[in-house]
Amino acid sequence: MADKYPHHQIEPKWQQYWDENKTFRAVDFSEKPKYYILDMFPYPSGAGLHVGHPEGYTATDILARYMRMRGYNVLHPMGWDAFGLPAEQYAIETGVHPSKKTAENIATFKRQIKSLGFSYDWDREINTTDEKYYKWTQWIFLKLFEKGLAYEAEVPVNWCPALGTVLANEEVIDGKSERGGHPVVRKPMRQWMLKITAYADRLLEDLDEVEWPDSIKEMQRNWIGRSEGANVHFHIPAIDKSITVFTTRPDTLWGATYMVLAPEHPLVESLTTPEQKEAVRSYQNQAGLKSDLDRTDLAKEKTGVFTGNHAINPVNGGKIPIWISDYVLMSYGTGAIMAVPAHDERDYAFAKKFDLPILEVVSGGNISREAFTEIEDGVMVNSATPDGRFSINGLKPSQAIVKTIQWLENEGKGKGAVQYRLRDWLFSRQRYWGEPIPVLHTDDDGVIPLNDSDLPLTLPVLEKIKPTGTGESPLANAKEWVRVVDPESGKVYRRETNTMPQWAGSCWYYLRYLDPDNDKKGWSAEKEKYWMPVDLYVGGAEHAVLHLLYARFWHKVLYDLGYVSTKEPFQRLINQGIILGEDGDKMSKSRGNVINPDDVVREYGADTLRMYEMFMGPLERAKPWSTKGIEGIFRFVNRIWRYFVSEHGELQHLSDVMAPNEETLRQVHGTIKKVTEDLENKSFNTAISQLMILNNHFRTLDTVPRESFEIFTLLLSPFAPHLAEELWQLLGHDQTLAYEDWPKYDEVYLIENTIRLAVQVNGKLRDTFDISSEASKADILAKAKSLEKISRHIKGKAILKEIVVPKKLVNFVVK
RNA sequence: GCCGUGGUGGCGGAAUUGGUAGACGCGCUGGAUUUAGGAUCCAGUCUCCUCCGGAGGUGCAGGUUCGAUUCCUGUCCGCGGCACCA
Known part of the structure; x- marks a missing residue:
């Protein structure tokens, strides 16, 4: 009986070979067609790699190896998204500087990733916390600033007293901080914003140009949330001002029986009558105390207060009461709505609660029971101007919308308008461990951007990183760094102490891989033209909206400025599903169901881990880990090894002279066909099962023709590269198989x-x-x-x- | 609530221009080998029955069809996202 596949010797041997020979170096500019295949780079956490990481990495590695054999010039890089809160929290707790902790974490991640035999071009490794990298992140910020896309604003932010910092919405879960679970309150603060809303339409339209899963496109569309309608002006005689409302249903204007303002609406103060002042103020106070979440939580029962004042419905001169209620949000539209209870569910609920009139203007529903909101089934009624000169009665609502907007525009009473759910991007963080924002502030609140030549603006080394407690970044503690004196004029400036969010570095890293050592530019135009766009981008679905939307936004800005040649950065996208614990739950330390890839590699080797992760099921789906399952793959690897390699380490069961019989030819060529098609479709699980079938067939033969086994070895190589390289060497080849031609099948043998x-x-x-x-x-x-x-x-x-x-x-x- | 996505043996999963449901792997059962265990190898394994033959079966209920995991209608459940967006 021969030995088991000695992965402890063979795997490091080939990893070293690939390193020393720079086997996977991507050459800029080549006659070969290019293929840029990218993994979402990891945040190198202190916990090290978990088995979820190698799932996507294995998929891309298999494809990268396959494409090389298909004659493509493949760019397959890896790097580190290394800024972020955990290293800063760790520094605050332990006093260890984030750069030190980050370097350690990266070393661990790199060792772990390398132990899996991925074919990255390590010469292109990048690190977002490297000043040679973030110099260009800052440079892009200056471009955004020059274009008027970066601005400062007082905005209410999620202030977490315990962390002494402001959190992004995505870091707040159930009103508590994601990390630590501390309470979060809303507090207005001066913040940097990026005007992503200026690109809303293009971010929406260009989704049609990329090959992404429909579900991800749909999520982005929903996030952008474009809706068409009209802004309509309602006059308020008592204060002789008008309030503009946004509505998607201008056809139902005749059914508007009251108006609702957000409690924070600036005109609430002036239009509230003295009798209602008390009630309005107390309602405003209540609403102000609630976080957004509380407001939606308590939304089941509508609340609100009458302001005592009235507005004039522009279509019929009707006097309608103005209320305030927190179901109207100041942050969407104009912060004011016309309420049409007969044809809007929320307005209906509100009108029922406060006994406001419900007037039907679209017939076809039963408004005594519920709001009727259909715009295709139904007919407009009661909808004509008092003088009878304009009427939409008898039309379908969808037609009436168009006609009413025209009329509003002609009469100067309103205008067609588009609204987005998407908000501008809150871009500053009150943190140390992030890219410094390269601007100076003057005494009189002026902002002066740094010159390109002043970049990178590096982080000062702080002896101790601690929150200021005021909400400012710990950088504010670096007094000498903050104070800048112009040597010529002697004028004193204050540096910006906010830093950029973690998203910043990941918004353009795919461009830096193209030209990682360039210190004159972020990337060269020629290399960008050659390599872009990314042909395949693989990562977790948790980045479906934010990272991908932010990166697309930056890319479009760079496109407008002529720095990149493609409208979209990522042509094709695949989301890998998560790997669950053996119990079917999400892996987590608290459940104790975490699988450490180091343990798996030690016991079974990288080839087995790689193949098992692919064999578990379709890449996109969530799948539970199974220790028994990985043993099945380990057996497969060992069956190959033991059958073909003797205990003396020589090949056996092979024949140089014997030609394959009809059945073997059919099996071999059928396998070439199946594996090739499966790779094109990213169906790795069925490709592996086909390789098993072929190996099972070989084992029924006493002697396997060498040419058949060579084909098997090549087909196996993207999946189990170490084993395949070793077999290839035993077969008498003195060079890597990484650039061998991918086998072709002949239909003749399949008949x-x-x-x-x-x-x-x-x-x-x-x-x-x-x-x-x-x-x-x-x-x-x-x-x-x-x-x-x-x-x-x-x-x-x-x-x-x-x-x-x-x-x-x-x-x-x-x- | 809305949007998306999925539901197939004991388990992971395979098979959709509609054409033999359960490939491959795990587990299980029996056998070989072994002092024994492990490992390895061979065979079997959707369920039920009156078992050389039948019946049922892809979340559930219907429909279209010679034929449905696949198409259509309704419905239930899991997962992900959004959540008063006017």
Whole structure:
């Protein structure tokens, strides 16, 4: 009995070989077609790699290796998204500087990733915390600033007193901080914002140009949330001002029986009547105390207060009461709505609660029971101007919308408008461990951007990183760094102490890989033209919206400025599903179901881990880990090894002279076909199962023709590269197989002389039989009828129909 | 609530221009080998029945069809995202 596959020797041996020979270096500019295949780079956490990381990395690695063998010039890089809160929190707790902790974490991640044998071009490794990298992150910020896309604003932010910092919405879960679970309150603060809303339409439209999963595109569309409608002006005689509302249903203007303002609306103060002042103020206070979440939580029951004042409905002169309620958000539209209770569910609920009139203007529903919101089924009624000169009665709502907008525009009472759910991007963080924002502030609140030549603006080394407690970044503690004196004028400036969010570095890293050592530019135009766009981008679905939207936004800005040549950065996208614990739950330390890839590599080797992660099921789906399952793959690897390699380390069961027989040729070429097609479709699990089938076939042969085994080795190599390289060397080759031609199949060998047909009677399977693939329809029917099991079922019955599906089945319909 | 996505043996999963449901792997059962265990190898393994033959079966209920995991209608459940967006 031969030994087990000695992965402890073989895997490090080939990893070293690939390193020393720079086997996977991507060459800029080549006659070969290019293929840029990218992984979402990891945040190197202190916990190290978990088995979820290698899932996507293995998929891209298999494809990268496959594409090299298909003759492509492949760019497949890896790097580190290394800024972020955890290292800063760690520094605050332990006093260890984030740069030190980050370097350690990166070293661990790199060792772990390298132990899996991925074919990255390590010469292009990047690190977002490297000043040579973030110099260019800052440079892009200056471009955004020059274009007027970066601005400062007082905005209410999620202030977490315990962390002494402001959190992004995505870092707040259930009103508590994601890290630590501390309470979070809203507090207005001066912040940097990026005007992503200026690109809303293009971010939406260009989704049509990329090959992404529909679900991700849909999520981005929903996030952008474009809706068409009209802004309509309502006059308020008491204060002689008008309030503009946004509505998607201008057709229902005649049914607007009241108006609602957000409690924070600036006109609330002036239009509230003295009698209502008290009630309004107390409602405003209540609403102000609630976080957004509380407001939506308590939304089941509508609340609100009458301001005492009225507005004039512009279409019919009707006097309608103005209320305030927190179901109207200041942050969307104009912070004011016209309420049409008959045709809007929220308005309906509010009107019922406060006994406000409900007026039907679209017939077809039953407004005594519920709001009728259909815009295709239904007919406009009660909708004409008092003088009768304009009417939409009798129209479908969808037509009435268009007509009403035209009329509003002609009358100067409103205008067609588009609203987005998307908000501008809150871009500053009150943190130390991030890219410094390269601007100076003057005494009089002026902002002066740094010159390109002043970049990078590096982080000062702080002896101790601690929150200022005021909400400012710990950088504010670096007094000498903050104070800048102009040597010529002697003027004193204050540096910006906010830093950029973690998203910043990941918004353009795919460009830095193209030209990682360039210190004159972020990347060269020629290299960008050669390599972009990213042909395939693989990562977790948790980045479906934010990272991908932010990166697309930056890319479009760079496109407008002429720095990149493609409208979209990522042509194709695949989201890998998460790997669950053996118990089917999400892996987490608290559940104790975490699998450490180091343990798996030690016990089974990298080839087994790689193949198991691919064999578990379709890449996109969530799948539970199974220790028994990985042993099955380990057996497969060992069966290959033991059958073909003797205990003396020499090949066996092979023949140089024997030609493959018909069956072996069919199996080998069928496998080439199946594996190739599966790789094109990213169906790694079925490709591996086909390799198993071929290996099972080999093991039924005493002697396997060498040429057949060589093909098997090449087909196996993207999946289990260490094992394949070793076999390739044993087969007598003195160079890596990484650039061997991918095997081609010949249809000739796939033709079967005899085929097995199924025979059904009334659609039920009754028997099967073998017949020449060339047999005529008549022969097939005759033979089928002659089968004992068939004649039994058709005897004495009338055959109504005889169906022959070529190469598949025969079906008799009898009665 | 809305949007997206999925539901197939004991388990992971395979098969959709509609054509033999359960490939491959795990687990399980039996056998070989072994002092024994492990490892390895061979065979079997959707369920049920009156078992050389039948019946049922892809979340559930219907429909279209000679034939449905695949198409259509309704419905239930899991997962992900959004959540008063006017």
